Amino acid sequence: MARLELSDVGYSYRDRRALDGLSLAVRSGEVVGLLGPNGSGKSTVVGVVSGTRRGYSGSVRLNDREIRDWPPRELARAMAVVPQETSFGLPFSALEVVLLGRHPHLEGLGFESARDVAIAREALARCGAEDLAGRDIVELSAGERQRVVFARALAQQPSCLVLDEPASFLDIRHQVELYDRVRELADSGISVLTVLHDLNLAAEYCDRLVLLRNGRVLADGPTAEVFTYARLRECFDTEVYVDLHDLTGKMIAIPMSGRVQRRLRPRE
Amino acid sequence: MPSTRRPPTARGLGVRAAALAAVLLGAIVLAASLGAGHARPWGAWDESARAVLLDVRLPRVLLAAVLGALLSAAGTVFQALLRNPLADPYVLGVSGGASLGGVVALLLGVGAVGVPVVSFAGALAALVAIERIATVEGRLNVVTLLLTGAIFNAFVGAAIFLIESVVSRDELHAVVLYLLGRIPSPSWGALAGTAAAGALATIPLLAMTRAYNVMSLGEEGAAQLGVDVERVKRRTFVLGSVLTALAVSASGLIGFVGLVVPHILRRLLGPDHRVMLPSAILGGATFLVLADLAARVIVAPAELPVGVITALIGGPFFLALLRRRGSSHGAA
Numbered sequence: 001m002a003r004l005e006l007s008d009v010g011y012s013y014r015d016r017r018a019l020d021g022l023s024l025a026v027r028s029g030e031v032v033g034l035l036g037p038n039g040s041g042k043s044t045v046v047g048v049v050s051g052t053r054r055g056y057s058g059s060v061r062l063n064d065r066e067i068r069d070w071p072p073r074e075l076a077r078a079m080a081v082v083p084q085e086t087s088f089g090l091p092f093s094a095l096e097v098v099l100l101g102r103h104p105h106l107e108g109l110g111f112e113s114a115r116d117v118a119i120a121r122e123a124l125a126r127c128g129a130e131d132l133a134g135r136d137i138v139e140l141s142a143g144e145r146q147r148v149v150f151a152r153a154l155a156q157q158p159s160c161l162v163l164d165e166p167a168s169f170l171d172i173r174h175q176v177e178l179y180d181r182v183r184e185l186a187d188s189g190i191s192v193l194t195v196l197h198d199l200n201l202a203a204e205y206c207d208r209l210v211l212l213r214n215g216r217v218l219a220d221g222p223t224a225e226v227f228t229y230a231r232l233r234e235c236f237d238t239e240v241y242v243d244l245h246d247l248t249g250k251m252i253a254i255p256m257s258g259r260v261q262r263r264l265r266p267r268e
Numbered sequence: 269m270p271s272t273r274r275p276p277t278a279r280g281l282g283v284r285a286a287a288l289a290a291v292l293l294g295a296i297v298l299a300a301s302l303g304a305g306h307a308r309p310w311g312a313w314d315e316s317a318r319a320v321l322l323d324v325r326l327p328r329v330l331l332a333a334v335l336g337a338l339l340s341a342a343g344t345v346f347q348a349l350l351r352n353p354l355a356d357p358y359v360l361g362v363s364g365g366a367s368l369g370g371v372v373a374l375l376l377g378v379g380a381v382g383v384p385v386v387s388f389a390g391a392l393a394a395l396v397a398i399e400r401i402a403t404v405e406g407r408l409n410v411v412t413l414l415l416t417g418a419i420f421n422a423f424v425g426a427a428i429f430l431i432e433s434v435v436s437r438d439e440l441h442a443v444v445l446y447l448l449g450r451i452p453s454p455s456w457g458a459l460a461g462t463a464a465a466g467a468l469a470t471i472p473l474l475a476m477t478r479a480y481n482v483m484s485l486g487e488e489g490a491a492q493l494g495v496d497v498e499r500v501k502r503r504t505f506v507l508g509s510v511l512t513a514l515a516v517s518a519s520g521l522i523g524f525v526g527l528v529v530p531h532i533l534r535r536l537l538g539p540d541h542r543v544m545l546p547s548a549i550l551g552g553a554t555f556l557v558l559a560d561l562a563a564r565v566i567v568a569p570a571e572l573p574v575g576v577i578t579a580l581i582g583g584p585f586f587l588a589l590l591r592r593r594g595s596s597h598g599a600a
Contacts (some may be wrong), residue, residue: 002490050492051492052488052491052492053490071494072491072494072495072496073494074494075494076493076494077494079492080492081489081492083488086486086489087485087486088484088485088487089351089484089485089486090481090484091538091539092481092484092538092539092540093275095275096275096481096540099275100481100482100493101493103478103479103481103482103493103494103495104493104494106478108475110277110478111275111276111277111281111542112275117275137449156493167308194434253407
């Protein structure tokens, strides 16, 4: 059970205010989607939440404990982060990469125990990647690699999962498979905060959405309430066709070309 | 890499380390047995043979082992720090400080004991200066570190050329030989001192090997897995530089050991630093013992600079390995 809570968070890069008075919460078992245009502060939120950007103002708490007060290894046992892309400096096998997720659980010089290897293999299996175990990570396709990275996050056995556009380089099938797994994890009680660019994935998988614009929260609520034409238009500053999907009962958003948008505008 | 490679275990490391240690021991016995004169570790023990063996040859062979281990360890950890397989012990500039200090000491005539001391002092001065410059907002910036090291080395190179162009012919010869690298026959005390200092600096590096594995995910990814990235980077730079300084101050610039040995072992044993670093220490020792043996015997009773041998053997061997294994791991 984990609860992630940000209240009145501010963060500045040298000359730019990236987050300003930002508040949001992720409860146990919930998938919260963080949406917003490029440069709205989504990745900064991930940096602040994951403890890599410590110079924030306000409060960022995991289980009522300030993120910067967590010892790094303890935090890594409670929270796993899946980035958009990982560059691998060494030709580790996929299994060895997943075993890196056991690092915060190991003491001293230790080699992984049989139990650690079993946890890693189970994580790979859960991601449908057990057949990749012996493969060289640098030889895998982007989709395979992201499955391995996701398995690495599972091997950390976290209670909170933070995803930073993890599906950006994946095809539609791998996107669905990845978020199916995210959904399962949330259903088992893990709290999930995910940054996404794909509005339809957000509508399909997220319990709640937070829209960011210029480092501030524009809207925060259940997906059905936030995912509206007016809100998305205000957030992204472009016209989007929003409708209810007949088969899924979820909202969908379809982009419109500039030409179409110009044709529509006079009739507003 | 074979696709069936299993994750390393403590037992697997033990087996490999024992095998590499046996090879090293064999190399040491071989190197101690061969050379000018007929001193052998076995057979007739007359006084002069005993003196040659115990006071001249064996200390030199053991020093070669220690220096090879230091250079190979430094290369391994710098490759991990910079996430770049082309890094060697000299890339971060500390060797520049050591060689400039050594050249100046040589020309000032401070004596055989004084040269390594001044050289080591030069290396430490360079270490402190480079760390200061590469620390940006409290963080050791690896890219700045690499640039600073490269520029510092170029600067030192120019300074040494300047010195070489104004000294006498005899002095020039001495400087060139010094820079090419030569393993001396140390006193047992000096040998023990270098070995002890090297061991002290190496132990904390061995303790960081799992962190190096995690660092292959990048600094941010490593931090998210609980690695204290700043501490690992700083310790690695400082301790790896101390190893380099010990080696360069004792023997000049012996190239290729710190580049080729880690690379070969990574290809043979896989990239896991928990296996790699201990193996590189033993493998580097073996490599330099054999290279120094070659330097002593090929044109005996004269000698070749050992740095020339390491490059002449290491270069083609390395290229052959690259070709045989294909280039799929060329970037890793």
